[in-house]
Amino acid sequence: MFIVKYIKEVFGGLKSLLVGMRRTGYYFTHHKEIITEQYPDNRDTLVMADRFKGEVILLHDENNEHACTGCTACELACPNATIKIVTKFDITPEGKKKKAIDKFVYHLELCTMCNLCIVACPTDAIKMAQTFEHSVFNRADLTKILNKPDSKIREGIE
């Protein structure tokens, strides 16, 4: 019968709408299940995952020493020439020449956070930092020198 089928369809349709509306009403009254974070108001409490790839940093200890030997493994591993290692030769107390880094140049604007440099480094000198607010007004600010002034290589790292 056409008319019975028609009425059934109308009520079936109405029911499906009400079922959906009930779901919407549930969330309207259950604010606890809302998971939106109020960034940047929650900046102080915001915890990033400890592996989050934000930018590459060179680790320095309290004596202003790092573990980078200037081997350029990271430079070779990088797919888009983000890292440039400028090396120099230090004269050791014994009068020998020793290779060391002059500048660890890092172009944040080119970096894709692929982690390949970190795995390539034989001395674990570099690491990913969890920063993410990278906006600057001047593009040149994104090119960073990662080794701190007057820092030198830690004793015993070859």
Added chain:
Amino acid sequence: MFEEIGTTTEGDLIINVGPQHPATHGVLHLVITLNGETIKKVEPHLGYIHRSIEKMCESLTYRQFIYVTSRMDYLSAHINNHACALTVEKGMQIEVPERAQVIRVIMDELTRIASHELWWGAMAMDIGAFTPFFHAFREREKINEIMEETCGARLTMNYYVPGGLMAELHPDFQKKVKEFIVLFKRKIDEYDELVTGNIIFINRMKGVGILSKEDAISYGCSGPAARGSGVNCDIRKLYPYAVYDKVQFDEILETGCDSLARYMIRIREMKQSIRIIEQLIDNIPEGDFQAKTKAVLKLPKGEFYTRVETARGELGVYIMSEGATTPYRIKFRSPGFSNLSALDHMARGSKLGDLVAMMGTLDLVIPDIDR
């Protein structure tokens, strides 16, 4: 009137959808020829987001090129990386540890769920329902958090390397995934309440965008778009890779051939993905997460091809090697490109308002089509 379909005559209206249009989910440009409200022809114009990924890969080493492929189909980033890693492993004959293979499958399936969820929200938004978008993103956020913890990124993870994985799992990984499974099983029923059973939704999807089985095959469609027409094309079943031959799951097939069938495929596939993850999450074998590989990878001279099932369909990676450290030629067979080519055929003769409902169910990711 129907004889005219496919030709342009005087008096036809030509409209441009995109390249910046919310319904095309990216920079896709459609030139639509209309006779009144009836579509006579749909011409996709590509090239707005072409980054020449294939050419770029030719200058990158076998370790480096994998990260670029996350930028193709960014919603299945893990699965793209998997395909590339598999091809290199095939060429180098690297044995991947069991542990890495299991983790890869879990990650792939989580990616598939995340991708289908985003599609579900966007699909509902395309045809006018706004709330589901937020519901979908709420659950997808959980997966993103899991990814962020282990892989360090939310979208372009670059977690797979030739020979295994880049890092060990995060200690919380198993716990978080189990929590997600419990949550997701509850939420997927909500999805059905909100959208699947909705009368307005069904009326807009049913009988729209008919793609017969023969046409799906001849247009080279794959993934949910083809399975909605009853084509057996799940690579995970047909040519199992990683540990897909050791887990129980069903290949989802629908015979409706319309938009609703393609919608149902994805909803049901999410449940199958959960089923796969459930079987594996407690059975991750101990061992290395990475095989020992040479520092410099060199594929032997020859041609290598692998295919995997991404969230959108079959992704093929073809590498031609001359024995150097970089590939001589790389070609990606992306699922989106073939699926999009069927749109013209599906749309001819239907009304303009239905075009969005068809395009939504193809689940187009433009950077995948337009590498």
